[in-house]
Amino acid sequence: MLDAGRHPNIDILAYSEVESVSGEAGNFTAKVRKKARFVKDDVCNACGDCAAKCPRKAPDEFDMKLRDRRAIYLYFAQGIPAVMTIDKNNCTYFEKGKCRLCERVCQKKAIDFEQKDEILELKVGAVIVATGLDVFDPTPMTHFGYGRIKNVITGLEYERLINATGPTGGHLYRPSDKKLAKRVAYLQCIGSRDMNYCKYCCTVGCMYAIKDAMLAREHDPEAVSYIFHTDFRNVGKWFQEYEIKGRELYGINYVRGRVAEVQQDKDGNPVVWYEDTRKREVKSMTFDLVVLATAAMPAKKSNELANILGIELDENEFVKLSAEAPTDTSRPGIFACGFCNGPCDIPEAVTQAGAAAMKAGELVLPEVVVGTK
Amino acid sequence: MVIGGGIAGIQAALDLADMGVKVHLVERRPAIGGVMAQLDKTFPTNDCSI
Numbered sequence: 243m244l245d246a247g248r249h250p251n252i253d254i255l256a257y258s259e260v261e262s263v264s265g266e267a268g269n270f271t272a273k274v275r276k277k278a279r280f281v282k283d284d285v286c287n288a289c290g291d292c293a294a295k296c297p298r299k300a301p302d303e304f305d306m307k308l309r310d311r312r313a314i315y316l317y318f319a320q321g322i323p324a325v326m327t328i329d330k331n332n333c334t335y336f337e338k339g340k341c342r343l344c345e346r347v348c349q350k351k352a353i354d355f356e357q358k359d360e361i362l363e364l365k366v367g368a369v370i371v372a373t374g375l376d377v378f379d380p381t382p383m384t385h386f387g388y389g390r391i392k393n394v395i396t397g398l399e400y401e402r403l404i405n406a407t408g409p410t411g412g413h414l415y416r417p418s419d420k421k422l423a424k425r426v427a428y429l430q431c432i433g434s435r436d437m438n439y440c441k442y443c444c445t446v447g448c449m450y451a452i453k454d455a456m457l458a459r460e461h462d463p464e465a466v467s468y469i470f471h472t473d474f475r476n477v478g479k480w481f482q483e484y485e486i487k488g489r490e491l492y493g494i495n496y497v498r499g500r501v502a503e504v505q506q507d508k509d510g511n512p513v514v515w516y517e518d519t520r521k522r523e524v525k526s527m528t529f530d531l532v533v534l535a536t537a538a539m540p541a542k543k544s545n546e547l548a549n550i551l552g553i554e555l556d557e558n559e560f561v562k563l564s565a566e567a568p569t570d571t572s573r574p575g576i577f578a579c580g581f582c583n584g585p586c587d588i589p590e591a592v593t594q595a596g597a598a599a600m601k602a603g604e605l606v607l608p609e610v611v612v613g614t615k
Numbered sequence: 616m617v618i619g620g621g622i623a624g625i626q627a628a629l630d631l632a633d634m635g636v637k638v639h640l641v642e643r644r645p646a647i648g649g650v651m652a653q654l655d656k657t658f659p660t661n662d663c664s665i
Binding site: 243245246247249250251252253254255256257258259260270272274279304306316317318320321322323324325327364366368369370371372373374375377398401402404405406408412449450452453456457478479480481483484541543547579580581582587588591592594595596598599600602603606607 | 622624626632633637638643649656661
């Protein structure tokens with residue numbers, strides 16, 4: 243991230259969206275809307291004085307809405323570019339025409355309420371699509387109680403809780419009473435491998451549940467973890483060893499069986515009902531916290547972007563690729579990598595990124611590839 | 616032009632930039648990093664994600 247921010251050849255256009263791409267491979271013209279932040283990005287040094295004084299709160303999307311940020315905010319502490327942004331939809335000035343407190347406290351005079359969206363026209367030789375994923379919202383699966391039972395959270399919410407920079411400073415305080423969660427259940431395949439939602443396997447749920455349970459034990463030696471899995475799909479280098487390490491070194495309990503229902507007892511503890519497929523019995527277990535390994539899907543606006551780019555998607559809205567060229571989209575000169583191509587983990591996304599970069603490089607630097615340089 | 620500033624987009628941009636290509640890295644959120652930046656650690660090495 244930092245390397246990308248510092249690289250002289252990379253121009254980061256954050257808070258921007260692609261509106262159109264015309265032309266052909268080697269000679270595209272892209273129109274990009276650089277959305278108004280109402281903060282001059284070449285002046286702001288992200289000191290945060292404005293956010294400290296801003297009276298208006300809004301849910302922090304980066305922290306999965308587990309805490310509030312201000313209407314003027316830094317997306318996350320290490321974010322690049324390090325520039326504040328005003329959330330127009332939650333700003334008192336934009337709503338009522340009064341306030342501008344941030345403008346008064348900013349010593350750098352970086353606030354600009356008159357700022358407008360800019361349309362940039364870029365001449366590019368190739369386009370790489372790397373729009374990633376959005377996690378599945380498990381609310382419609384009411385039997386797991388997400389949204390109804392406070393101590394049922396998603397995997398990504400757990401990541402923020404266990405993170406030292408997150409809303410609880412890395413302590414696993416459960417949402418209902420802010421008590422430290424000691425007994426945690428991890429429920430696998432929530433919405434994935436499910437004909438009603440995502441038919442496919444998310445490919446990362448098994449591994450991140452093991453990781454999450456390891457982190458719980460690292461934070462608290464008394465932490466007890468149960469992972470309820472369909473079957474472990476730890477396919478990859480060091481992945482099987484990771485599962486064994488989880489059991490032997492971190493004391494994680496693996497239970498083979500999909501969970502039928504999560505209920506709540508009178509103290510707000512989630513009760514997990516499951517079938518123990520080894521013993522062929524229906525059982526229940528009470529926990530402090532339940533973490534749902536939710537499915538991951540192509541990013542929400544993938545369809546819209548595919549129309550803009552004129553590329554085809556498959557039935558699950560992943561980018562349609564050919565077997566011979568797994569980073570080529572249906573439009574020449576446009577390549578794709580990462581989760582938008584299909585479920586993958588970080589190492590695979592990085593590998594695909596290298597391949598897509600190579601294909602794009604081939605197009606814009608032909609002389610290097612044929613070796614005439 | 617790379618669309619998406621998550622781990623895949625950042626890596627693709629860096630690889631191209633290292634080849635000497637000028638890259639525009641477009642991200643719809645206020646900062647690059649994507650989902651990976653939200654993670655605490657990453658498997659299978661439990662390395663820090665940022």
